[in-house]
Amino acid sequence: MNFIIYKILFIAKDNFTNIIRSVVSSFGILFLISFFVIYISLRDSVTSYVKGNLFDNLASDEIKILPKNTKEIEFVKRPGSRAIPLSTANTIRKMPDFISVHGVSRIGFTLRVEGEMLGKTKRMYVPVCGVDRDFLKTRTNKWRSFTNRRPVPIIAPKFSIDMLNNYFAMDNIDPIPESELIGFPLTLTFATGARNTEERKTYDFEAEVHSFTDVINIPGVIVPTDFLKEIAQKYYAENRKSAGMEYAVLFAKVKDVDKLPQTVEELKKLGLNIQSQKDVTEKTSKAMRIIDSFSLGVIAIFFLLTSISIFNSYLTIVYIRSKKFSLKRILGYSKLRILFGFIFESACVGALYGLAGYFTGNMIIRYFSVKIPQFLPSLSSITIAESGTDTLFLCIVISSAVSAVSALIPAIFASNINLFKAVRR
Amino acid sequence: MLLSVENINLKFGKRIILNNVSFKADTGKIIAITGKSGCGKTTLLGIVSGLLNPDSGKVFYNNKNILRWGDFRKSHFRNKEIGFVFQFFNLMPDMSSYQNIIFPALIRLFPRNVKKELNSLVEYLNIKDIINHYPTTLSGGERQRVAIARAIINKPKMILADEPTGNLDNTTAEDIKNLFIKLKKEENMSLIIVTHDKRLVEIADEHLHLENGILKKQSKQKDTKKIKAVKTVKKK
Ligand SMILES: Nc1ncnc2c1ncn2[C@@H]1O[C@H](COP(=O)(O)OP(=O)(O)OP(=O)(O)O)[C@@H](O)[C@H]1O
Numbered sequence: 001m002n003f004i005i006y007k008i009l010f011i012a013k014d015n016f017t018n019i020i021r022s023v024v025s026s027f028g029i030l031f032l033i034s035f036f037v038i039y040i041s042l043r044d045s046v047t048s049y050v051k052g053n054l055f056d057n058l059a060s061d062e063i064k065i066l067p068k069n070t071k072e073i074e075f076v077k078r079p080g081s082r083a084i085p086l087s088t089a090n091t092i093r094k095m096p097d098f099i100s101v102h103g104v105s106r107i108g109f110t111l112r113v114e115g116e117m118l119g120k121t122k123r124m125y126v127p128v129c130g131v132d133r134d135f136l137k138t139r140t141n142k143w144r145s146f147t148n149r150r151p152v153p154i155i156a157p158k159f160s161i162d163m164l165n166n167y168f169a170m171d172n173i174d175p176i177p178e179s180e181l182i183g184f185p186l187t188l189t190f191a192t193g194a195r196n197t198e199e200r201k202t203y204d205f206e207a208e209v210h211s212f213t214d215v216i217n218i219p220g221v222i223v224p225t226d227f228l229k230e231i232a233q234k235y236y237a238e239n240r241k242s243a244g245m246e247y248a249v250l251f252a253k254v255k256d257v258d259k260l261p262q263t264v265e266e267l268k269k270l271g272l273n274i275q276s277q278k279d280v281t282e283k284t285s286k287a288m289r290i291i292d293s294f295s296l297g298v299i300a301i302f303f304l305l306t307s308i309s310i311f312n313s314y315l316t317i318v319y320i321r322s323k324k325f326s327l328k329r330i331l332g333y334s335k336l337r338i339l340f341g342f343i344f345e346s347a348c349v350g351a352l353y354g355l356a357g358y359f360t361g362n363m364i365i366r367y368f369s370v371k372i373p374q375f376l377p378s379l380s381s382i383t384i385a386e387s388g389t390d391t392l393f394l395c396i397v398i399s400s401a402v403s404a405v406s407a408l409i410p411a412i413f414a415s416n417i418n419l420f421k422a423v424r425r
Numbered sequence: 426m427l428l429s430v431e432n433i434n435l436k437f438g439k440r441i442i443l444n445n446v447s448f449k450a451d452t453g454k455i456i457a458i459t460g461k462s463g464c465g466k467t468t469l470l471g472i473v474s475g476l477l478n479p480d481s482g483k484v485f486y487n488n489k490n491i492l493r494w495g496d497f498r499k500s501h502f503r504n505k506e507i508g509f510v511f512q513f514f515n516l517m518p519d520m521s522s523y524q525n526i527i528f529p530a531l532i533r534l535f536p537r538n539v540k541k542e543l544n545s546l547v548e549y550l551n552i553k554d555i556i557n558h559y560p561t562t563l564s565g566g567e568r569q570r571v572a573i574a575r576a577i578i579n580k581p582k583m584i585l586a587d588e589p590t591g592n593l594d595n596t597t598a599e600d601i602k603n604l605f606i607k608l609k610k611e612e613n614m615s616l617i618i619v620t621h622d623k624r625l626v627e628i629a630d631e632h633l634h635l636e637n638g639i640l641k642k643q644s645k646q647k648d649t650k651k652i653k654a655v656k657t658v659k660k661k
């Protein structure tokens with residue numbers, strides 16, 4: 001019995017020393033696998049970014065209408081921002097082609113948000129945009145209650161929770177979880193014109209936190225469009241001046257998908273930029289294709305280089321160990337056993353590198369997920385997550401397979417070594 | 426009959442190495458094969474052990490044609506039925522004498538416990554003191570005794586030896602010769618010895634000579650004369 005254990009230990013030791021020797025020669029797999037890990041998580045994050053982006057997710061009978069020469073939605077009004085004027089929006093609404101038209105609206109007012117916590121008041125100027133409740137309603141249940149009421153419901157970006165809690169921490173207040181912040185009372189102050197001038201008009205409203213979101217990429221707050229309209233009307237009634245209401249984007253549902261091309265043509269005549277589901281998917285799949293073809297290219301090069309180097313070094317190993325292999329054959333090893341021994345060895349080395357490559361790749365991701373937004377702010381909303389255990393498993397399998405396949409031909413050589421020649425000297 | 430080799434033909438390229446070679450070997454018998462360097466003696470051993478395939482012919486072991494077997498069966502046959510001894514010993518340099526000796530026993534899927542055999546072999550071959558040494562630290566004679574221990578650890582019925590004394594001094598070669606006689610008499614093994622060494626030819630029950638691919642039986646008397654003649658020529 002313990003002789004069998006001795007055999008196992010003996011074989012283990014024999015393989016172990018060989019594996020150590022092969023480790024150096026297979027170093028290239030590390031690059032292959034770590035790049036693979038980066039590729040997988042990059043792809044995942046882009047996919048989930050596109051999928052999770054509320055405004056990029058169009059149904060087949062929906063179109064996205066943007067101002068001329070604009071590709072992305074500008075939630076915040078900046079100097080020089082392009083917009084769809086209210087009049088154009090009304091023209092579109094009156095077109096018989098559409099079942100419904102909703103949008104993201106902006107107003108030419110600044111907004112100051114004020115909140116009170118334990119007797120301390122905080123004031124903050126934030127960007128604001130309006131979203132039609134009907135638009136949100138069709139996309140998520142949670143926002144059904146997002147109507148123009150008092151207190152005014154506002155939707156804030158998720159990151160503002162951390163921001164608030166940082167403020168609280170400065171005043172020695174314990175962090176407050178998201179659920180408890182919902183319903184938190186706020187005061188909204190809309191103002192137009194420069195401070196201390198005749199033109200300065202302010203409007204105060206009671207408001208409350210409706211919910212937090214990370215699917216809308218806005219560094220401010222969202223209120224119902226109807227609420228913005230109400231302010232604009234009030235301002236007009238009092239001053240006979242426009243409040244600067246406009247749309248950053250409109251989403252329109254068509255009655256007849258077959259007529260979509262004509263409708264799009266008509267809208268283009270109005271000087272608008274139209275995107276359909278096809279355009280959006282084309283855009284994203286184009287991005288995917290670029291990522292895919294670039295990554296696959298790099299992976300292919302790494303693969304080629306590693307397998308050549310593994311192949312080469314195993315061939316050398318076969319040559320160096322040819323005497324041993326042929327001796328084993330003479331003493332009773334079958335060809336298959338030598339073949340398997342060799343492949344097992346390279347697979348073990350591959351698995352080792354799969355593991356190492358996985359961790360290296362994740363380390364690189366960890367480093368760059370912090371750095372990327374600093375270099376490329378436009379990518380800041382993409383969160384690159386480290387890959388999970390399923391990728392680890394995949395890495396080990398792929399790496400072992402690459403290594404084993406590269407070692408296959410040398411292994412066949414090893415099992416077929418001209419025995420009597422090899423042991424003669 | 427333990428081994429019966431029948432009408433073996435083998436060419437390497439256009440060169441005929443073995444031309445209709447036949448011979449028999451029985452248990453408890455020693456067969457010596459002589460021939461010029463490069464005439465095909467080692468090749469013949471390769472065929473007998475199933476490591477090389479001839480162009481035609483048959484090799485019967487216990488009345489079974491081993492050339493028809495698959496690689497697994499041939500490998501098992503080599504492991505169980507044949508012990509190899511070489512001129513240059515061919516020990517694994519990264520294994521101790523002990524590991525080298527039990528190596529053939531470990532090859533089997535469920536290895537037998539060979540401790541007992543090993544102990545008696547160690548006595549038998551007088552290698553007790555060097556059992557834990559590595560081959561590079563051993564003398565030629567010691568290495569060859571370890572190699573012989575390895576060859577017989579699985580109690581094979583047949584020993585194939587390729588110039589076993591070719592690299593040893595006179596006294597050591599004498600020891601090995603006596604060991605072969607012992608294996609023949611006490612273990613009833615069949616030994617096929619490829620050699621130039623006249624002492625080994627002398628102890629053989631049968632002497633075969635390979636020349637130009639043809640294997641011929643030599644009468645024992647002729648042998649001794651021939652070898653003596655060679656010796657006298659050399660002396661001059
Ligand atoms: N695989 C092979 N391919 C071609 N030629 C071979 C092959 N193996 C052996 N030979 C040739 O066949 C001949 C016989 O070789 P072998 O090793 O059997 O000779 P030998 O009688 O054992 O010689 P020595 O006494 O020097 O050991 C040699 O000329 C050798 O070069």
Ligand SMILES: [Mg+2]
Nearest residue numbers: 466467468587
């Ligand atoms: Mg030879």
